[in-house]
Amino acid sequence: MTLTIRDDARRDIQKDVDALTQHPRYFLVKAERARTYFPIIEKIFAEERLPDDFKFLALQESALVADAVSSSNAVGFWQFKDFTAREMGLRVDDEVDERMNIVSASRAAARYIKQCNHYFNNWIFALQSYQMGAGGVMRAVGEGNLGTRHMEITPDTYWYVRKYLAHKVAFEGAVSTKPTLQVSKMDGGGRTLAEIAREAAMDESKLREFNKWLKAERIPADREYAVILPTGEVVAGFGTLSTVSAKPAPETVAKQPVAEEAPINGIPTIRAQAGESIRMIAERGGISVTDFLHYNELTSDQTIGAGQIYFLERKKKKAEVETYTTRAGDNLWSVAHRFGVQQKSLRKFNGLNESDQVVAGTVIYLAGRKPAAGETAG
Template sequence: MIRFFCLAVAVFFSGSVVAQQVKVPSRMEFAGIKLRIMDDAREEIQKDVDALTASPKYFEIKAERARTYFPIIERIFKEEKLPDDFKYLCLQESALIADAVSTSNAVGFWQFKDFSAVEVGMRVDKVVDERMNIVSASRGAARYLHNNNQHFDNWLHALQAYQMGAGGAMKALPPGQEGAKSMTVSKKTYWYVKKYLAHKIAFENSVSQPGQIQVSEYYNVGGKSLKEVANETGVTEEELADYNKWLKKGKIPTDKKYAVIIPKGNLNLDIVASSETPKEEVKEKKQIEYTFDEPGVFPKIDDEVEARAGKIVDINGLPGIIAGRSDRIPALAQKADIPLRKFLKYNDLGIDGILIPGQVYYMKSKRGKAKAYYHVAQPGETLWSISQKFGIKLKKLKTKNRIREDINIKAGRVLWLRYIRPASVAIEYKESEIIQPIVEKKEPEVIEQPVDKKAEIDEVPIETEAESDSSAAEVIEELPAKEEEEEVQQDDSTVNIAGEVIEEIDEEMEDVAVDANLIKKMHEVKLGETYYAISKIHDVAVLDLLDWNDLKISDKLSIGQKLVVYTTEEAQGPIVKTVEKQSENSYHTVKPGETLYQIARLYNVSVQEIMKWNEKEDFNIKEGERLKIEE
């Protein structure tokens, strides 16, 4: 009751301050640049300031959110050497709502699209969306703004480029203002810049004091659930989930350092402080580089690595540990510091398996496809040894080659590593690519994994949707495996020998982007085209475009480069989805996962207006709720 009273008093007094109209000055400073604001621009900015401060109640809600999150943003911007003034941009972009989503599918505090977020180092997938993590997203925003400023050496222009992209800003902005220390803001100044100045003017005198709710970062979280973190820190799981919407499901991954946001209160601050700089054991690593420049290139582990038993290495982009002559599976799993069950699963082993000296064993799940497209089997190789060397799951390797059981692979056989071999393509052998081993001295005995000695007639046809349609593409490319999901969910691929209905090949296929209804096309890159521009031309996702072509967002495009694109029909250009505002006093039914911010963007109204029309006291909405939308 006391806390509620204090908050009410704060709202009252803040409101009385805001009620005295905030005036737009004729001169102000932004990021070290002195700005002269012309009368025509002042009039426009004043209208925005008046709109932002019109409701003391809603103004205070935003200001309170800024008081909560600004300390974190300020610290990160200081570390990234970004001007502190940019913190007000977050109010403009999302009103500091973690799960805000725009009509163009920009998400989170700083309104990043998925490919832009990936480009500045954020993780965006089914498990984690760092766009909704104030720490990760703010650091990403700082890097994005720095990247823009490399083109302009002018923070005001970098601000404009945040909304329209560096390429668009370079076309729109006049040259000769690099490094400017004073500038003029007029009616011709880009609207986004003036909107930002309105937010800075409206809020800068109301967010300096500490917030009613303060938050801290907690880093000792890898491999833990929010429930476990809640128990450690003394807050409720529900409260923790509300501040950490970036974790979509499961436990917090261990692939990088994540910050869980903890609201202070009954929190043991000693626990939080101790997690700021976790002391992690540094394990010796040696990078093993495999080359995949041509189909059939066989990766080799050199003698130096084979001699380093028990050492941790990177192989195929995954961590692994090298087995020694005296190692046994339980002991090696313990050395790798992972549970025995996971060690066996990651390496397709049974508990009674025998380790091969010098062989690398994975400490994380292998992938559903390899980086190479094909491999020619060499003398003495088994399906298991090939799956280990290329970092592909044994079951996936067999599926791609239509093999039902472990069989003795004949030297020279071409194995498919990235796609499923079509039923119409016969098994191929390349005797000319067999490399006979050179024996210079007696080699240590190599113990192969036990196999069922079946003839090659054990191969069976595997139907896919693409192959049942004669007009479909020849092959189906799988999406990359999600390692965290695979740790929990077993691979349940099944094959029906009698030709009955086949279940899904694996859990990743539920998200497969290439199916029988899609048409494979080639796109030739033209001057000035970007991944984003190409995705809009064909109405596909940027991340799908990258996956189909085995590219990273950082890879540069070249004129004339051919890209594979799968579409439902010939796209004529960007497809823009629009929502017309409905008639007076229409209603919107809340769909699963929708937020007030999304709905406001949908109808081109403000969150405050929706709250006013529906007499709402907070931002909470429920699935199926009917919201009034006035004309």
């Protein structure tokens, strides 16, 4: 299939590229992970006959950190939830979590993407399915677009697809050099990592760092498990999902890993961390402070709430659901924020003025005008 990227979409993608590359140290660590793990992923994708470019999706999903965990409990290199992982043949239990095994997880990801492409006959829709599921994509694109062979990327193209293209652009040129760390794989054969470390004459703690998928002391013998053998120098920060900000967080605040948050109403989001200011979270999200305030309908004198979800793009004019019944503590901003809808749309739909207050038990219309007295909704 062929893609055409419109100029206005190119500008949006370039903003994401700039955000990915703006902190050289963090970017170089991610590039080093890619140089290290991509040869394994490329071999598996070739065996599975999956287009090689899908390897950049692992950078987008987890930054290639083995034990990355999202807010929705997706885990590992390819961010599988436990039930999906098991459906794709991965073992997830008290002894083994193959989501953290680059070999097993990459093969499962390849098969999942191929499965989606078999359904849609379109690699872009298959890519989109990785984030929102096949059912979500079908509802979004409709059966009439199945098998589309040419697609135009516009600013309205699903954010996840544009983000993927940004990762490909940002990292493609940075992964061509030889890594300082090489990894190979072997079958564990029912042994312990301590035994393998002695046989390979390597540091056991280093071996464990690259094999976090093993929770038990001994590798199970029920089937073949790929043990990753690292050789060479490990760069600082290689195995951790770190954050970068203009100012360090206070020493009393524990740094937390940044994980990709689930979109709300199709809009990408970010979760605020303890101690972050508006400037810091905007920078981490790769947008300006002005845009952050605008997208989240905030003013510069308001504070950021730790754990609160914020938007990285403009809220939409209507929600994916029709109505919401307010609860104690709700206000119009919180309802709009919950569903990713602009407050002015809610005022229009519900006949509210700027000064009107929302009380508990009120039915708020989220996707269209509230029926007048005597009218029937829909």
